[in-house]
Amino acid sequence: MLFTSITFVIFFCLFFLLYWFVFNRNFKLQNLLLLAGGYVFYAWWDWRFLPLLIASSSLNYFLGIGIYKARQTKQRSLLLWIGLLQGLGTLLFFKYFNFFVKSTISAFATFNIRLDTYTLNIILPLGISFYTFRTISYLLDIKHGKIKPTTDWVVFFCYVSVFPCVISGPIDRPKTLIPQLTRRRVFDYAQATDGMRQILWGVFKKMVIADNCAVFTDNIFEHYKTLPASSLLFGAFLYTIQVYADFSGYSDIAIGLSNIIGIKVTRNFNTPFFAQNIADFWRRWHISLTGWLTDYVFAPLTIYFRDLGKTGLILAIVINFTAIGIWHGPNWTFFLFGFLNGCYYIPLILRGTLYKKKKITDQLQPALPALLGVAGTFTLVMFTFILFRADSLAQAFDYYQRLFSRSMFTAPVIIEKVNTAATLVCIVIMLAAEWLQRDKQHALQIDFIKKSPVRVIIYYGLILIIITFTATRNSDFIYFKF
Amino acid sequence: MKSTVKFLFKTLLFALPVLLVFEVLFRLGYFPIITNSTIFDLKMIRLQKQHIERVKVMSIGSSVGLYEFNSDIILQNLHTSYYNFASWGLQIGDIRTLVKSFAKDYRPRYVIIGSSIGDFIAPLNETYLNYVNTGTYIRKNFPEVFYFKNYNSIHQIIRRKHTAFPVQLDSWGGALLTVKAKDINREKWNEHNIFPTKYTAYQYHELDSLGIWLQAQHIKLIFVQVPIKASYANTPVSKQILQHHFDQCQAIIEKHAGVYLNYHNPAVFTDSLFFDQYHLQAAGGRVFTRQLVVDIKKIIK
Structure with a gap:
C-alpha cells in the first residue's frame, strides 16, 4: 500500500489505535505489534517475498549472536562472511542476475560469439536493497565491537522491518534504532x-x-x-x-x-x-545511503589506498560512488551515473577542499x-x-x-x-x-x-x-x- | 492517554473541513473522477442516487449500446426492471469486467450486449478496475470515497465537468442522440476503423469468457449486432471481413447457449437513420429498438 493511499490511511489509523491504546503496556507488546504491522505492510505489496525477509532476519539474528560470542577472530570473520554472502548474494541475484547475463551476451556478441540467452523471470523483492543494508551494518558493527547483538529476536526483526522504512529507507543504523526498540515508547504529543x-x-x-x-x-x-x-x-x-x-x-x-x-x-x-559543491550535495542527499557507504565502503577503501595519497583518495571516492550508482539498479546508466558523480570530486580533492564545509x-x-x-x-x-x-x-x-x-x-x-x-x-x-x-x-x-x-x-x-x-x-x- | 486522545481529536478536527470541502463539491455536482470515461462515471453516480436494487434486464455496450436502445420502447414492451449500463468506448473485455461486477450488484437474469466492430479493436481500459475493485457498499453509499481513492485534484474535477461532452441520460441510462445534418462530422460519416486489429482476437477470447461465466451464473446472454451504415461494407473485402466477424460472434454466443441477433440490414437502416458510420440517430434508434423488442419478447419471460 502506498503511503498516499486510502488503504494505508485506514491501516495506519488502526495501527495507531492498537499501538497507543492496547499494546502500550510495555515495549515487548509494542514491538510485537510493530512487527506484525510491518509484515502486514510488506506482505500487502507481495506476500511471496515475506518469507525471504523473515529468513534474512532469522539468519542475521543468529549470526549476530554468533559473531559476538565467537572466541576466535577466524570464527567471527567466517560468520560475518556468511552474513555478507547471504545478504549481498541475495541482492545480487535478484537485482543483477539478468543484467549480468545480458551484458555477458552483449560482450561476447561484439566478438561475434553468440551465446544462448538464459535469463530468469525474476521479480525484485520490494525493499531488499534497504533491509539488506540494515542487516549488513548490524553484523559489521558487532564484528567491529561498536554494538552488542540483541538477544531479543522481536527487537531485531523489528529493526529490520520497521514498517515506515522497510520499503525505501531511511537506512537506520543499529546504534540508532535498536536502543529505541528496547524501551517502551511513550506518546509524545509534540x-x-x-x-x-x-x-x-x-x-x-x-x-x-x-x-x-x-x-x-x-x-x-x-x-x-x-x-x-x-x-x-x-x-x-x-x-x-x-x-x-x-x-x-x-x-x-x-x-x-x-x-x-x-x-x-x-x-x-x-x-x-x-x-x-558536489561533496556538500552528497552530504545532503540520501544521507542514510551515502553515510552507510562512507562508513562501510569508503572508509575501508581510504585505509587500503592510504599509501597512494590523493590518487588513493580519488580511487576510493570513485569506487564508492560507482557502488552508489550500481546500488540503484542493473543498468549501465546507473554505473555511469555513480562514476560521473565520483569524478566530480576530483577537482575538490586536488584543491584539498574536500572536507571543507x-x-x-x-x-x-x-x-x-x-x-x-x-x-x-x-x-x-x-x-x-x-x-x-x-x-x-x-x-x-x-x-x-x-x-x-x-x-x-x-x-x-x-x-x-x-x-x-x-x-x-x-x-x-x-x-x-x-x-x-x-x-x-x-x-x-x-x-x-x-x-x-x-x-x-x-x-x-x-x-x-x-x-x-x-x-x-x-x-x-x-x-x-x- | 490524555495527550493521545488530544492528538486524535485535533487530527480529526483538522481533517473535517477537508472532508466537508469534498462533500460540498459532491453536492454541487462536481463528482469524483472514477475512471477515464466521463459518461461511465456520470452513470455510476446516477445509479447510486437512484438507489436501484435489482435489474432483471441489463443492457450494456459501447456508444452504440448507449445511443440506440430506446428505453421507453423497451419498457413499454418488456414491463420489467431494466437499465442501460452502456458507456462510450467499452471493449468486450471491459464489458466482461463490468458485467461480472454489475451481475453481483443487480442480479440480472438477462444481459443484452449492444455491439459493433468498434468493441473489438482496442485494449482493455484498466481504469474501470478503480470502480469494480471498490466494495459494493462503498460504491452505493459513499461514492465520495472516490475523491480520495483516485487522487482527484479539484482542478481536474472542475475542468472535467466543464469540458465533458454533454449527454442527456434518461432515467434508465439510455441517451438517444439527434445530430442535425449540418452538424454531421463529414470525416466520421464514411470513417473506416481499422478492423481487425491486434486486439481483436483477444476481444473474441474475452467474449467467449463472458459467455462461459454468464452460462455458469444462469444468466441469459443476448448479443445484438447493431446496424452499420451501408458504406462500411462497400467492397467485397470489407463485406467479407464484416461477415466473418458476424459469424465469429454468433459461433461464440451460441456455444454458450446465448442468443445472437443481427440487425445489420442496409435496406432497412438507410443512411438517413445514421449520424456516422456506426451510430444511429434517435429516429434510427426507435426503428431498431422496435425490431429488437419483437425478438427479445420471445426470449424474456
Missing part, C-alpha cells in the same frame, strides 16, 4: 504533531510536485527526438526536481509516521539543492559566489540525472547530443500551460520554504510562529494546494524500484 506536519510536507512534495513533474518528464523523455533542446533542458530540470520531491517526500512521510509511533529515524535529505549564509539572500556554487552544483547534478532517467546509455547519449544544439535558444514546447505554470509555482514554493527553513528538520517546523491561527492558515493553505493540484495519476514512489 513529536507526533511534528510527525503530522512532516507527513503533510512529504505529501505536498510527492503528490503535487513529483507526480505533476512526472507527467511532463515522461512526455519529454518519450518524445525527446522531436523536441527542441530547450524542452530537453526543461525536462532534465523537472526530472531532477521530481526525483528529489518524490524521494524526499517519501522520506518525510516515513519519518513523520515513525515520529507518530514514537521512533526517531535518521534524516535522509538536508536541502541538497542548496549545496555549494561552507555554511551558505545566515542571511536571507546568499552572496553571489555561494549562489554561483549552488547553481553550478545543481547543473552538474542535473546532467547526471539524465542518466538516471534514461533507459539505456544510447538513449542518454542521444539526449545529451540533442541537448547541446542550436534549438536551445528556441522556446520550449509546453503542452499544458496552466498545469506547467502551477507546477513551477509549487516548485518555487517548495524551494523557498526549504530555503527559509534550511536549519530545521523539515520546512513545516514552524513552531516559532507563535500565533496558532497563522500556523493553521499555512497548513490549510498547503492542503488546499494539494487537493487542488495533485496529479490525477497515482504513481509509485521512484525509489521502490531500487
